[in-house]
Amino acid sequence: MRLTAGASILLASSAHAFTNPAFFPRTATFASTSSYTSALILKMGVDQDELKKQVGYKAVDDYVKSGMVVGLGTGSTAYYAVERVGEKLKSGELKDVLAIPTSIRTKEQAESLGIPLVTLDTHSKLDVAIDGADGVDPELNLTKGGGGALFREKIVEICADKFIVIVDESKLCDGLGPGFPIPVEILPFCHEHTMRVIGELPSCKGCKPVLRMGSSTNNQVDGDEIAISDNGNYLVDLHFEDPIKDPAKMAQELKNVVGVVEHGLFCGMSTAVIIAGADGISVKEAK
Structure with a gap:
């Protein structure tokens, strides 16, 4: 644009x-x-959607080639990457691309654009995955899952040779936690017990676990019913007042809790982050 x-x-x-x-x-x-x-x-007056579109399109233009298997992310920024893949397939600029969506709504968008879809069951190795993030720290660790698709996003993106993150500058932070709650997907069975255990983890000290209510696609209270993920599970948002001291340690402790399916800390997974800001588009690559 x-x-x-x-x-x-x-x-x-x-x-x-x-x-x-x-x-x-x-x-x-x-x-x-x-x-x-x-x-x-x-x-x-520079619309934030314009910035999202710029990074979404750039990620596809720079990293997606004909014949690739591509992971398609979920969210308002990833939407534009999916749109760009559809455009380039329709024009013939891209050919023989197969895609794996990370949510039901991304699947529906991709199908509407005529993007051929497969699953990890048949294609466990991806060339690239493109997705947004809710927070990015200086080490390129991410908070993801504000849209409730954290499990599907992680299982797809960890299988990709390259994971390209697309954000506008508002997502950058000095430390994960205070800027955006950390989502955790948990089993419905004994969910209150699981929430208590999470809140008592040493790495989660000071957090306030809040059960997501209403729609699973955002972390705002917009309904009276418990939010249900695409996988039929509950979502808990961990609210922090101070930055998380050790995201990798917290990620490990969360995964060790019985009842936790997945969490929204994506540590050491990013290949590069494409950032749209007031001074244009920049790219920060993982060390």
Whole structure:
């Protein structure tokens, strides 16, 4: 998507401002400057959906080739990557691409675009997976699962040779936890017990486990019934006031809890993160 000349000038001038040390207080953290950037983007009239579309399209253009098996993510940013795959297949620019969706709604979108679908049962090795994230820390660890598809996302994306993460700058943070709750998918059986055990884990100290209510596709209370994942399970959102000190340790402790199906910490999985912000699109690759 092309920006108007006026918007481009505004973006260029703001990019200069963000490189000027005097623009922010000395105490400003990366997360706070990122939030300010996102607010400025919206104030300038650069729609956040435009940013999501830019990174979604770039991920497909740069990483998806004919003959590949591709993992299709879930969420408002991943939506545009799926859209781009469909466009390029229809135009003939891509051929013989097979895709594995990470949720029912992504499956439905892909089918509507004529994207050929397979499953991990027949194709356990993927060339690339593309998906968004709810939080990205400096080590490229992720929080995912705000849309409730964390289990399917992880099982697909861990099978990919490359996992490309697409976000706008508002998703960047100094540490996971405070900016977005950590989702955990648990079995319905004795779910209150499982929630208590999770809350007592040393790595989860200080968290507040909240059972997701209403729709499973967001972590807002928008109904009176318990939210049900695509797999028929419950979702618990762990709310933190302070950054998680050791995401990898917390990931391990959560998986060891009987009753936990999967969690929304994606540690050490990212190949690269494509970021859309006020100064354009940038790419950060894993070390």
